[in-house]
Amino acid sequence: MPYKKISLIVFVALFFALLAPFSVYSKGGSYHSDDIATEVIVTIQDDKILAFSAYSGNWVSEDIKLTERILRKKSQGNIGIVVTTKRILGFSVITEEWTPENLKINEIIEEIKVEGNVATMKTDVRVIGFSAHTGKWTEAPQ
Helix, strand or coil: CHHHHHHHHHHHHHHHHHHHHHHHHCCCCCCCHHHCCCCEEEEEECCEEEEEECCCCCEEEEECCCCCCEEEEEEECCEEEEEECCEEEEEECCCCEEEEEECCCCCCEEEEEEECCEEEEEECCCEEEEECCCCEEEECCC
């Protein structure tokens, strides 16, 4: 009989522990990007861009092309971003993949934001967003 009680207590505790992350999004509640821990670190080594996922414990690499140079890197939440002279690369901890987006000729990056599960890049010609959930870049409609 005591085992049934303990099992019920463990079940209830696990149930609420699993629901806790979703309470941030509940009606009336507020969400802050600070609520999502940084789950990825991006580093550059020789001719590779490396992302380390705290979620899986895996390293994922992307080759740096001979004709490109790293301009900046940033990581926060579930996203890592690297900007080169030719492209911007987004890494998703969820999909564990690097996704490149080629820059247009003479495109100038004005602003990059990385917050939680979303990153945005504003240039002189467009705005694009990256989702950690899909691992894809999407250009804003004109």
